[in-house]
Amino acid sequence: MIEVYAPASSGNFAVGFDLLGAALAPVSGALLGDIVAIESSNSGQDEFICSGKYAEKLAGPKEDNLAYQCLVHFREHVSSDMPACKLELKKNLPVGSGLGSSACSVVAAFAALDKFANTNLSQKQLLALMADFEEKVSGGRHYDNIAPCYLGGLQLCGDLVPNNSLALPTDENWQLVVAYPGFALNTAKARAVLPKEVSMHTSINYGQRLSAFTALCFSGQFDSAIALMKDELAEPYRQSLIAGFSDAKVALPELGAEVVAISGAGPTLLALTKSETQAQAIDAWLKENYLNENGFSHICKIDNRGTRVLEKGESDVIA
Structure with missing residues (x-):
C-alpha cells in the first residue's frame, strides 16, 4: 500500500490574492491535511472508499467525490493499462474551510495514482491535472492552494509564472496560527461578494504590494515583507461573512500578531508572528473567542516538504 499525504495550505497569504499560497505544518508534528491510500484491488475492478473525520461531509454517490473523479480521469486519459486499484481518501480537512481542502484531495489523489501507476509525470503535467480539477470547485484555474500543497513552501503561482x-x-x-472557526464558507459565496471591477488606485496598490513583497522575500528582508501583508482586494468584502473575524482583527495585534488575515476564501483566520510565546497567546485567544465546538486552531510553520509518501505509522498522527 502507498499512502500519500497532502498538507493544508493558506491561499492568498494576505498580500497575494489568487497568486500566493503557503503549505502548513503544525509545530506539534501532527499532520494537517488529507491522505490518499492506494493499493491493488483484489476484485479486479477499481474500488473507492472515503473515510476520515470529515468523510460524512462528502456523503453521496462516489461519482460526486473529487478523488474518485481523479481516479476515473487518470485511467481514461493518463494510464489506461494501470492495474485495478483500491483508492481510499482519508478526509481529514473540513470542506469549505479556507485551508485548501479540495486541493488536498485532488493533489493527494493524483500524486498517489502517479506513484501507483509508475507514470512518472512531470511537475508541470501534475500541476496541470490538479488545476483542472480544482477548477471544478473554485470556478477558476487557481494554483494558490494546488501549488503549495503539492510543492510545499510559499509559492507565487499562476498561468504566467x-x-x-x-x-x-x-x-x-x-x-x-491558523484557526478554523467550525463552520463552512462556500467558496462560490465568498467569491460572489467580491466586486467585478476595482479602481486603478486599488490595482496599482495591489501590484506594488505583491511585487515588493516578492522582492523583499528574495533579498531576505522578511520584516519589511511582513509590513506589506495587507489584503485590500477581498478581505473588506468577505469579513462580514465570518462571525468573529472583525473582533479578532482588533484583539490579536495586541497579543503580538503582525498580520491577521483571512486564509483563502475563509472562514479560517491566519495570524503571523515571530514569537513562540506570542503564537501561544494568539492560539489561546482564538480557541477561547473564535471557535465553536467544531473548530480548531494550530500553531504552524511553513511546510517545505509538500506532498509526500508517508512512512509506516505516520498516517496515525492526525492534527
Whole structure:
C-alpha cells in the first residue's frame, strides 16, 4: 500500500490574492491535511472508499467525490493499462474551510495514482491535472492552494509564472496560527461578494504590494515583507461573512500578531508572528473567542516538504 499525504495550505497569504499560497505544518508534528491510500484491488475492478473525520461531509454517490473523479480521469486519459486499484481518501480537512481542502484531495489523489501507476509525470503535467480539477470547485484555474500543497513552501503561482509556480524564501522564525472557526464558507459565496471591477488606485496598490513583497522575500528582508501583508482586494468584502473575524482583527495585534488575515476564501483566520510565546497567546485567544465546538486552531510553520509518501505509522498522527 502507498499512502500519500497532502498538507493544508493558506491561499492568498494576505498580500497575494489568487497568486500566493503557503503549505502548513503544525509545530506539534501532527499532520494537517488529507491522505490518499492506494493499493491493488483484489476484485479486479477499481474500488473507492472515503473515510476520515470529515468523510460524512462528502456523503453521496462516489461519482460526486473529487478523488474518485481523479481516479476515473487518470485511467481514461493518463494510464489506461494501470492495474485495478483500491483508492481510499482519508478526509481529514473540513470542506469549505479556507485551508485548501479540495486541493488536498485532488493533489493527494493524483500524486498517489502517479506513484501507483509508475507514470512518472512531470511537475508541470501534475500541476496541470490538479488545476483542472480544482477548477471544478473554485470556478477558476487557481494554483494558490494546488501549488503549495503539492510543492510545499510559499509559492507565487499562476498561468504566467514559469512552470506555473515559483518558490519564495521565507523566514524560519515565522509562526503561523491558523484557526478554523467550525463552520463552512462556500467558496462560490465568498467569491460572489467580491466586486467585478476595482479602481486603478486599488490595482496599482495591489501590484506594488505583491511585487515588493516578492522582492523583499528574495533579498531576505522578511520584516519589511511582513509590513506589506495587507489584503485590500477581498478581505473588506468577505469579513462580514465570518462571525468573529472583525473582533479578532482588533484583539490579536495586541497579543503580538503582525498580520491577521483571512486564509483563502475563509472562514479560517491566519495570524503571523515571530514569537513562540506570542503564537501561544494568539492560539489561546482564538480557541477561547473564535471557535465553536467544531473548530480548531494550530500553531504552524511553513511546510517545505509538500506532498509526500508517508512512512509506516505516520498516517496515525492526525492534527
